[in-house]
Amino acid sequence: MAKSLTRRQFTTAAAAVAATGSLALAVPGGAANPRPVRVGFVGVGGRGAGMLRHSLGIKGVQVPAVCDVNAARAANAAKMIARAGQKPPDTYTKGDTDFRRMMDRDDLDAVFIATPWEWHTPMAIYAMKRKQYVGVEVPCAITLDECRQLVKTSEETGTPCMMMENWSFRRDNLAVLNMIRKGLFGEIVHCHCAHSHNCVSWYTGKKWPAKHLLKRCADQYPTHSLGPVLSWMDINCGDRVDTVVSMATNQWGITDQLSRRHGKDHPSAKLDWKQGDIVTTMARTVKGKTIVINMDMQLPRPYDNRWMIQGTRGLYNEQRDAVYLAGGGKGHAPEKWSPFAPHQTKYEHKWWRGKDSPGGRYGLSGHGGVDPLELTLFFDAVRNKTQTPIDVYDSVVMSCIFPLSEISIAKGSQPVKCPDFTGGKWETAKPKFAVDGSPVA
Numbered sequence: 051m052a053k054s055l056t057r058r059q060f061t062t063a064a065a066a067v068a069a070t071g072s073l074a075l076a077v078p079g080g081a082a083n084p085r086p087v088r089v090g091f092v093g094v095g096g097r098g099a100g101m102l103r104h105s106l107g108i109k110g111v112q113v114p115a116v117c118d119v120n121a122a123r124a125a126n127a128a129k130m131i132a133r134a135g136q137k138p139p140d141t142y143t144k145g146d147t148d149f150r151r152m153m154d155r156d157d158l159d160a161v162f163i164a165t166p167w168e169w170h171t172p173m174a175i176y177a178m179k180r181k182q183y184v185g186v187e188v189p190c191a192i193t194l195d196e197c198r199q200l201v202k203t204s205e206e207t208g209t210p211c212m213m214m215e216n217w218s219f220r221r222d223n224l225a226v227l228n229m230i231r232k233g234l235f236g237e238i239v240h241c242h243c244a245h246s247h248n249c250v251s252w253y254t255g256k257k258w259p260a261k262h263l264l265k266r267c268a269d270q271y272p273t274h275s276l277g278p279v280l281s282w283m284d285i286n287c288g289d290r291v292d293t294v295v296s297m298a299t300n301q302w303g304i305t306d307q308l309s310r311r312h313g314k315d316h317p318s319a320k321l322d323w324k325q326g327d328i329v330t331t332m333a334r335t336v337k338g339k340t341i342v343i344n345m346d347m348q349l350p351r352p353y354d355n356r357w358m359i360q361g362t363r364g365l366y367n368e369q370r371d372a373v374y375l376a377g378g379g380k381g382h383a384p385e386k387w388s389p390f391a392p393h394q395t396k397y398e399h400k401w402w403r404g405k406d407s408p409g410g411r412y413g414l415s416g417h418g419g420v421d422p423l424e425l426t427l428f429f430d431a432v433r434n435k436t437q438t439p440i441d442v443y444d445s446v447v448m449s450c451i452f453p454l455s456e457i458s459i460a461k462g463s464q465p466v467k468c469p470d471f472t473g474g475k476w477e478t479a480k481p482k483f484a485v486d487g488s489p490v491a
């Protein structure tokens with residue numbers, strides 16, 4: 051595999067594509083006969099099998115190998131692959147470290163990892179050392195040390211590692227990004243985001259997330275909140291997270307929900323869960339902008355991300371599905387909420403423009419079409435040996451809120467410094483996520 055591009059090289063190459071109008075860097079996933087991309091899947095449970103299904107629907111994606119400690123799941127994935135008309139894959143099911151045997155093959159261009167969190171970093175590192183592009187589920191790391199290891203390995207091997215944060219690719223979020231880049235909200239100052247989702251099914255003792263929630267009190271799932279925020283606020287390309295402060299409530303929700311569902315004598319309902327019900331994190335950037343992040347995953351509630359981005363000239367509020375733009379400057383212009391829908395149409399990102407766009411092509415399957423879109427863009431990067439749409443720095447900065455919030459909470463909500471994972475590159479790096487030169491797959 052050719053050496054991957056640095057962020058700066060990638061931006062330059064992408065700009066060249068934009069300038070020349072050439073799509074040489076951007077062999078489209080929708081092309082009639084795209085060059086094959088060979089991917090090994092590790093972990094084909096709920097998420098992995100879903101992403102495998104979408105991948106098999108993308109032209110040129112071949113899956114010669116599947117690994118899961120659960121042989122029945124690996125067999126199920128093998129059936130899906132055969133049903134899609136591909137050669138039945140080799141399966142690797144001999145325990146927790148059998149992924150190494152799969153990654154030792156010399157015919158894989160990339161791996162897709164959707165295992166329990168504690169395996170993400172060790173698996174990603176092993177793959178990068180074999181020059182296999184990494185697509186890894188969220189969060190990509192659960193300690194600061196793991197964040198650093200991912201960056202170090204990606205830099206040393208020249209191999210991209212992309213955390214598959216799907217909400218970065220949402221249609222509405224990308225239209226908001228276009229509005230921000232056109233300056234409609236002025237200078238961006240502040241943002242709210244949340245992952246609010248009743249995930250109490252994670253909390254019965256045998257489910258793997260339970261062991262994390264029993265032992266740690268942190269924002270354990272920060273990436274769906276932060277996905278779009280990174281590009282909205284130029285994090286890692288002009289600004290970076292400097293300080294993090296977190297506060298957690300006590301835990302009542304898990305015990306109450308489990309008692310009501312399974313009876314108060316159920317073993318899981320009697321456990322001493324460390325995870326507080328609501329974790330609120332505040333992050334301040336080097337340039338003095340702020341972000342509020344909520345983890346809210348163990349009280350009964352509908353799904354909600356509560357995105358709100360605010361600048362000197364207006365704001366976008368996802369819950370109200372509306373924008374508020376400042377008037378003409380003399381204080382007399384009618385400043386009022388206006389529905390987001392016309393802005394969505396006007397500022398539609400090209401990844402979603404039209405039914406043949408990579409976003410529109412798949413209809414609403416996979417989180418509203420978002421999952422196949424991000425996979426298409428990931429596989430295009432693998433095929434073209436370019437940087438992935440989300441690079442290792444963006445991947446770890448989203449994930450590091452997990453350990454940083456844990457440290458802050460344990461210290462009675464003291465501020466904690468966020469490491470500069472880019473090693474200073476954030477100061478000169480230009481935005482690259484979903485910029486005009488990005489591939490139209």
Ligand SMILES: NC(=O)c1ccc[n+]([C@@H]2O[C@H](COP(=O)([O-])OP(=O)(O)OC[C@H]3O[C@@H](n4cnc5c(N)ncnc54)[C@H](O)[C@@H]3O)[C@@H](O)[C@H]2O)c1
Nearest residue numbers: 093094095096097098117118119120123146164165187188
């Ligand atoms: N981006 C999203 O929208 C989204 C949605 C759901 C889950 N996820 C993420 O996907 C990942 C998987 O979650 P899930 O809900 O599919 O869990 P799951 O339990 O359904 O699947 C995990 C699979 O990994 C396998 N596994 C465990 N240890 C392994 C090992 N050492 N080697 C190989 N296989 C191993 C398990 O047998 C299982 O089949 C998690 O990181 C989760 O956070 C992301």
